[in-house]
Amino acid sequence: MSLARRQHSRIPFSGTGPQLQTSGRTFDIVDLSSGGILFRAPGRTPPVGVGGVLRGIIQFRPEKTVEVRGKVLRVANGQVAAQLETDIPLQMILEERYYPPRPRSGMAW
Numbered sequence: 040m041s042l043a044r045r046q047h048s049r050i051p052f053s054g055t056g057p058q059l060q061t062s063g064r065t066f067d068i069v070d071l072s073s074g075g076i077l078f079r080a081p082g083r084t085p086p087v088g089v090g091g092v093l094r095g096i097i098q099f100r101p102e103k104t105v106e107v108r109g110k111v112l113r114v115a116n117g118q119v120a121a122q123l124e125t126d127i128p129l130q131m132i133l134e135e136r137y138y139p140p141r142p143r144s145g146m147a148w
Contacts, residue, residue, distance in 0.1 A: 061095030062086035081117035093121045100138045
């Protein structure tokens with residue numbers, strides 16, 4: 040997708056930002072905008088295939104959540120990109136960048 044076609048600025052996260060809860064699993068968000076999401080689904084079957092409808096909850100901190108719905112546009116290299124039908128306030132996305140990293144559970148990378 041070319042930059043000229045983007046309607047919303049993407050805010051990048053490095054595994055320390057908001058998380059997407061969908062299909063009974065939790066995924067780290069790579070980047071997020073008011074109209075789109077890119078999240079990691081490494082080594083797993085993605086929760087939704089290309090063209091499918093993504094439904095889930097984005098968990099912000101502290102204890103803020105947003106229900107989202109959108110269409111999956113791409114699944115590649117362990118990441119899933121979707122265009123959201125739900126608008127997420129930009130201020131909420133920006134505020135997430137000021138929290139310390141989430142504690143990691145499981146294996147160290």
